Amino acid sequence: MPEGHTLHRLARLHKRRYGGAPVEVSSPQGRFAAEASVVDGQVLKTAEAYGKHLFHDYGPAGVVHVHLGLYGTFGEAKLPAPEPVGQVRMRLVGRTHWTDLRGPTRCELLTEGEADAIKARLGPDPLRRDAKPELAWQRISGSRTSIAALLMDQSVLAGVGNVYRAEVLFRHGVAPMLPGKTLDRSLWDAMWADLVVLMREGVRTGRIDTVADEHLPEVTGRAPRRDRHGGEVYVYRRTGQPCLVCGTPVAFQELAGRKLYWCPACQPS
Structure with missing residues (x-):
């Protein structure tokens, strides 16, 4: 989608x-x-x-x-x-x-x-200048639901899908199953700011890129990503492949009917 x-x-x-x-x-x-x-x-x-x-x-x-x-x-x-x-x-x-x-x-x-x-009915959209991230925080901080599920709930946060969900959690070392109410406020603020930057770049380029410069193929010598979705990512659709940061195999499971990807070492529970 x-x-x-x-x-x-x-x-x-x-x-x-x-x-x-x-x-x-x-x-x-x-x-x-x-x-x-x-x-x-x-x-x-x-x-x-x-x-x-x-x-x-x-x-x-x-x-x-x-x-x-x-x-x-x-x-x-x-x-x-x-x-x-x-x-x-x-x-x-x-x-x-x-x-x-x-x-x-x-x-x-x-x-x-x-x-x-x-x-x-929608939550704040990181790409809209009239967005109010405080509304998303109110819903997240009062919920026992996992942060991975909350990020995909369009009534909590509008516009974030499977790719941005997986990647922003990885970039901030957040375990997907962490209950929303236990997420630190400063960490949420950092995640929101990161989504704004990543998604604006997605609007500009038409693809989703989340990998820092030091982990790009031309720096590390690895092969570029080959995927119809395009873009260089850390964990999305990389099940079993080594984490680009620590080498641990990327994990996968179904969550609420959607595919979830994360690194068990970089995102410890």
Whole structure:
């Protein structure tokens, strides 16, 4: 599932390509046809991301809310737009580009109030300048749930997914199963600040890199990471491989239906 930096990149891209002008909106697949007809030809006021949610604001006509889920993707190119191929839920055609959305978990037209209600259910997003990390701390510090599970709870923290979860815990030497209420406040502040930096870099580059310079392949002589997700990481999807810091095999287990990775030596319980 795309993490928050991907949605913020998309919001910036769509705002740049389609914002401030009328947009042709259609649903070649048909599942979004009625809603698309309402905003078709309307001016896109802005596009913004909140956590893993994308919002296209068409003013009085409504707000298109997209959640990509596990399989949703956007594809785009310069005009002219070709005939739609496959199950295109929503197509946008602007002044210079076209964009197709396929396979999202959610693609719906909401009122401004309904969109605000979704945002209100989410925890603070490290990529938003209006984020209030204190709200996340209140939920974490009062919970017996493991910090690994809390970081993936979008009502606690919005936009953090499996990769950023695993990597920020490693970078700060935090055992994944540590109960939230036992986490030190200064450690949480450091983790939040680190997420802000890492995720902003993800927005800039379009990939997740968490490895310090001294552990990069060109410094240590190891082979670069080969993974469809890209980026140099410490523990994510490195089960059984040696930790880049201490050499201990990276551990793995299922937690709440998601895969969890950590180094038993660098993140002692």
